[in-house]
Amino acid sequence: MSGLLLLLPLLLPLAGTIVLLAGSLSVGFQRVGAVVCSGLTLVASLVLLVAVDRAGILVVQLGSWEAPFGISLVADRLSAVMVAFSALLGAAVAVFSLGEISRRRIQRFFYPLYLLLLFGVNGAFLTGDLFNLYVWFEVMLIASFVLTALGGARAELEGGLKYVILNLFSSALFLSAAGILYGVLGTLNLADLAVRLEASPDPGWLQAASLLILVAFGLKAAVFPLFFWLPASYHTPPSTVSAIFAGLLTKVGVYALIRVYTLVFEPLFPQAQGLLLAIAVLTMITGVLGAAAHFEMRRILSFHIVSQIGYMVLGLAFFTPLALAAAIFYIIHNMVAKTNLLLISGIVIRLQGTADLARVGGLYRSAPWLAVLFFLPAFSLAGIPPLSGFWAKLGVVRAGLEGGWWFAVAAALVVGILTLYSMTKIWAEAFWKPRPEGALPLMAGGVGRLGWMVVPVATLSVCTVALGVFGEFLFAFSERAADQLLSPQEYISTVLAGRGKE
């Protein structure tokens, strides 16, 4: 039943969405349903990850329509590990939400939308079809747009509007590219595209399509100069929502870039490499400078998301086995650490009423446990050994040195130091300095039990440490995943296996 194995990470969140949508609107039912469903999804994704790592690529041809005519779901190592970690975040953030999401939001279908978002993200990781990828992007967009704007407050609507307009624009570009590819090559199945692209007589159109796709995915991944929607919309919704967005949405964009450039556009890569390098370096630098200029925790962290995306794209731009492995490691490390930091900013808001660094303080004295929990992901993000971020950065930097990309390596190191500066700023302002005059009353922002917020944060902090301590194990996995990406023959032959039978 390998088909079921591959389908469960999709069917479970979908079933959860359905049950919570059609079932009782009572707060208890919705909460229990969401946590149970995201927990089951996590178990199913871990089983899938182990199976794919041992047995190789899994494929399901939906509806028995063989590729390239039907829609294939494909899980290789990269897809499976992305699904597994997004499910981990999904479960952790679902538990966190018990302490933050109000009754009013729950009764406006917060949890069905949350599970729909997980469904869309997993679908984007698992699909083997370009048009289907567009559909999954839309599923994610619908769910995430409503999640941003659910509160109906002015700031939320404003952030949500920017978010939806830019993402729709990106979808339109993506769709045009898919149209061009279909017109020129006559297929949209990724494996089939890879086969036909090599024999194509019309490289001009393909170049155009690949660049349109680069812009479209770049917008989703929030790279320079298309990142501005992200810091504008991530600090307005509840921390639960911004944390899950930070962990998943931009990473789907990076995943899609890696997927199309390793599988489909591999022959066109040499022309795109310079562009990708420039984008990566500029993304790192502008993100970290934006973060340095801000003074609100969630805004700082949002700019850091942008900056970190630069490292991942840099890994793709170097395009060596080591660099791709480092990019995969980086994505995993970053999903865990970044989500955790945004969850911590939610606890800070909970404890002190705001995450504006000018108006909070004294947390080291009043909540030393939180200081420890913050310290781990923050310094991991800055790349301090032995935390996970160190290995991720080390991998990218080594790959850069091997390839002789001195400038990019220098940028990556300087950005690392500036990241440390931002994290130190949060540390000094929120934790170290005494509570300022005129701060909001303590415990002003709460709706549920604080314990629900602390448990997932602690779990993710432990994960960050574990990813660092057992970094070698994960890095070995990333290398296997990168090898699979760089020799796409296995992917192509597994997906198109049914074609010979007719």
Add this chain to the structure above:
Amino acid sequence: MKDSFILSRAGRLLFPLLLLLSLLVLYRGHNLPGGGFIGGLLAAASFLLVGLGDGMAEARRRVRIPPAVLMGVGLGVAVISGLFGMLGGAPFLTGLWLPSFSLPLLGTIHLGTPLLFDVGVYLTVIGFVLHTVFSLADFGWAEQDEEEPG
């Protein structure tokens, strides 16, 4: 809104016809123009016509089920239609058909899981459209911004 006698009368008369038409469009959709999506839009339009003539409260009363539940049930039906194929060991969403039979008036009838999937789409679309329109009709909730303890 001021009551319009013509709109209200026409709505009441057209309501059953439109609903019937939507079912017909749903059924023929597998191989001909039509299907769950268009059928669902037609069915939703029939409720909205009543809503325009006699007020949204009357439209809500005629739907009986909350639209969100309808969406959930529709998605559920679509998923279940995909599971039948898996029972036989085939991939998810594989189509299975019952032997066709004849009925007086209607001719040959084909029933199978793709039709069930379309029924799911039909219900989901009705639920979605009505949920959207009813929410817009009750506009005003956006005023209440404050979070209340949950």
